[in-house]
Amino acid sequence: MPMTAPVRERPLSPHLQVWRWHLTMLTSILHRATGLALYAGAIIVAAWALSLGAGPQAYQVFVDIMASPLGRLVLVGLTLSLFYHLANGLRHLFWDAGLGLSPIASHQSGIMAMAFSVVATIIVWAIGLGPGGV
Template sequence: MSDAAKAPRERPLSPHLQVWRWHITMATSIAHRATGVALYVGALIAAAWAVCLASGPDAYAAFKAVMGSPIGLLVMFGLTVSFFYHLANGIRHLVWDAGHGYDLKSANASAVFVFAFTAAATLAIWLIAAMTGAI
């Protein structure tokens, strides 16, 4: 057997991000996965909240201090964005599951709507929280 026959063959590369032209529906797909991961982190934070609440006033005060810090508020803002994005895009997927909205114009329009809803709902919640003294 020759050395050429023993050498590994070059395999074609599968198309990936550097090959495809970015478009809004591609961005929504990637963002849906990312927000899903962020919501798992949010579930861990909710579990930590419950543990601190059950552990007594000192533990709960420490939790509130961490979550009320600038970094904690930034994390909570990110979780709010993730929640509303994942909600809106999940509804979009339900519409697709019903067999509607597959044409390019509808898919692009619904993607824009998902981003607009996410921004509006997140800002509304944070404005209400600020007006009521919650933050």
């Protein structure tokens, strides 16, 4: 019977012990998540276009789905994703120019990107649901 070396427990990746959570990590994760959400939004836009081409009944089904509480929640989420992805993309554009790279500046710009996305989403939906809106 051959002798084998004992199996040693391998350590976890060092990033789990070294890095502490900070806002820039969250903004990076949110940027990727909102990018994925925008792909889902593109599929919804394609479904809208297909329903338009399929006739009035198909379009009405699409409108009914999007006007449901779940449909509106998805649309609000997509609006929030669009504005966050835009704001964080602009943030990255400034970083590419060498601006705002200090920890304090990146923290502040992350807060501004999040605040902008929430405020812009509220404004768009207030206009859309207001008089003459949807």
